[in-house]
Amino acid sequence: MQIPNYDDMLAAHDRIRPHIRLTPVRSSDYLNDLTGAQLFFKCENFQEPGAFKVRGATNAVFGLTKEQAKKGVATHSSGNHASCLSYAAMRRGIPCHVVMPRTAPQAKKDTVRRFGGKITECEPSTSSREEAFARVQAETGSDFVHPYNDSRVIAGQGTCSKELIEQADGLDMIVAPIGGGGMISGTCLTLATLAPETQVIAAEPETADDAFRSFKAGQIIADDAPKSVADGLLVPLKDLTWYFVSNHVAEIYTASEQEIIDAMKLIWKHLRIVAEPSSSVPLATILKNPDAFMGKRVGIIITGGNVDLDRLPWTK
Incomplete structure (x- = not known):
């Protein structure tokens, strides 16, 4: 197992810069008032293929x-x-x-x-x-090229939180969705050096909560075929991502299918951007656990915006 480090992330940023976009960070007064926190949304849905990956x-x-x-x-x-x-x-x-x-x-x-x-x-x-x-x-x-259990991939994903920290100073925590754990691992990798005081929080669907159960049990628990509207979060942790999750993640919160859909609607309406269900899980968990985020400066990674407009979850 080759564990990537901060220098690997910096090298990755130099390597990929000509091929990716520096995505914007957005906020919403309405969502800030609703949650009692200052929320900073890193819009990776604006990448050309529509996702942080x-x-x-x-x-x-x-x-x-x-x-x-x-x-x-x-x-x-x-x-x-x-x-x-x-x-x-x-x-x-x-x-x-x-x-x-x-x-x-x-x-x-x-x-x-x-x-x-x-x-x-x-x-x-x-x-x-x-x-x-x-x-x-x-x-x-x-x-x-494994979707997440690959040191090259994790180093690349870590560039997202580097940009977010530079764009929104003084974050108390960064919240990102967790499936296999590639983005969360990259976030842990970067923050451990760049902003060790910033907590890494993972967000997961209740119906595909193997990362949550793994985190509580202290060992990987894998489900073979979970189901959720958050289709990007249906894969299990692997050894490399488990290393980062078990050593650096502060907490994992879960949200129900309806809570995820409701959060997705809020993002579309108040940020006026297209976010897929997987990207909406962090906001859903923040709304569900207000005391954990109240008064905090919270970075949220909108991981992707690839949705089938003919099959939106609230029209089924």
Whole structure:
């Protein structure tokens, strides 16, 4: 297990800067009044592929040697990592092979294909995903870029909180969604050096709360096929991300499906931006646990904005 460090994050930032956007930080007087906290939303939904995962994917793709890059890259993903890896591969001009659950939102499949990614569909479970991927990798010989349990990916994701700390000074905590833990791990990596006084808080759906249960039990507890409207948060922690979660995360809070949908509506209405359900979990947990955030300066990472506009969760 190769644990990335702060210098790896700084090197990643230099490497990916030409290929990503410096996303803005937004706030809302209404949401501040509603929560009793000062909220600073880092809008990673404004990245070209629509999600923060372009950071880690780009770091991995542009860190390959010319020889490694010839066979391209491959991954398994519910959507955003797939889109972002396809985008990074397109920027470098190399192939990208992606295994995606057949239930992934059509908008995410369309984005992968728009960036030239080649999709192999699988059943919506971790075991099916990994079995299908093993076949694809054996056939292509591509470099495996794991969606989150990869030191290159975690170092890349850590650049997001570096920017957020620089854009919104004096944060008491940063809250981000947790599925496999790539963004949370990158946040831990960066804050441990850059702002050790800033707490890292993870937010998770109640119906896919394996990270919460792992955190409380002190060991990884993995669910094979959880279900949630927050489709980007349905994968389990792995050894590398568990290292960061178990050593650096201050707390994990959970929210119900309805609470996530309600928070998503609030973000759309009062920040006037498109945020996907996974990105709305942090606000949902803040609204659910007001005493933990009252009077604090809180950074929130809007991790992505890839939604199927024909299947919005409040219209089902």
